Amino acid sequence: MNNGPLAITTTGMVTGVGFDAQNSCAAIRATLDNFQETRFKDHAGNWLLGCQVPLKEGTCGSEKLVAMLTMAISECMASAKVSLSSTPLLICLPEIHRPGIPANQGNQIYFKTEQQLGCRFHTDSLVIKHGRAGGLIALEKARQLIYEHQHQQVIVAGVDSLLNARTLRHFEQQHQLLTSRNSDGFVPGEAAAALLVEKPVNNSRLVCLGIGFGQETATFDSEEPLQANGLKDAVSMALNQAQLSMTEIDFRIADMSGGQYWFKESALLLSKLLRVHKEGFPLWLPADCTGEVGAATAPLAISYLVNAFENDFSNGPRVLQHCSNDDGYRAAAVFQFGGTE
Secondary structure (H helix, E strand, C coil): CCCCCEEEEEEEEEECCECCHHHHHHHHHCCCCCCEEEEEECCCCCEEEEECCCCCCCCCHHHHHHHHHHHHHHHHHHCCCCCCCCCCEEEEECCCCCCCCCCCHHHHHHHHHHHHHCCCCCCCCEEEECHHHHHHHHHHHHHHHHHCCCCCEEEEEEEEECCCHHHHHHHHHCCCECECCECCCECEEEEEEEEEEECCCCCCCEEEEEEEEEECCCCCCCCCCCCCHHHHHHHHHHHHHHCCCHHHCCEEEECCCCCHHHHHHHHHHHHHHCCCCCCCCCEECCHHHHCECHHHHHHHHHHHHHHHHHCCCCCCCEEEEEEECCCCEEEEEEEEECCCC
16 A cells, blocks of 8 residues: 555635635634524424525535535636546545435436536546545545556545435434434534645645544444544554654544534544643534535545645644544544645
């Protein structure tokens, strides 16, 4: 496996708080959200809160996902003048077993996005259906395409919406959704984000130094005691590739959107890997503003990091990102601003 660094060159984003990366990032930085009553009700008959992307009325389902994805990719491509026919596109989508996901969603999104963008995607383009962790899985695949298959650039994009009746019913039954009867849950959202990645050069800004993966046996709905071993494995792998320790990381950005389980996991991670006292270790949570956005989570967070570093409001040059899936899959990445030196 090639462990070469990756530069994040340009980004694009569509969220419930902005139609592009600049406006979305400004809203997240200002801790603004767009949480409003949706057309869905919980089991008690009360309206559910959500963070919707306000596209043209009547746009929903796969049509809305394609519209958001097209906007994010187009923004990402605009400043870099990238040709999708010669640049592989990795599209991150929800897990296939999540209730409310059509069996043929991958094909629908892929070919309809091709139509919207008016081109045929490169033959090395892929659909990756791994939910929140999918963006980092795609980043690892992009590294393979760049270092082993000699592609100059790869686009990593993710799109998702949890504003679906069957999906919401499932998460309410799992006690993961914020409802009138459950305060320990997430607000459902929808978003798309895209990243252009390539080998670092002298003027590279945000660079991914390491990527890691793990598997947690004590999943959200299991009866096993949570020890955060899966997340520890993922973070340790990413840190080892970056040749850094947790002490050298300045802050963190994660996918937590509500629920004590996920915050406990993050706390246990620090108890296992942070060997010395660290005075302040900020944790950034974009979902506080965007809601839970599933497969768009990792690309969205990385896009926000690019904006944070370029506008000089980060908590330091080195950041750890981690994502956790309901099925126990864990992913992590280490980034540094200002290159690899």
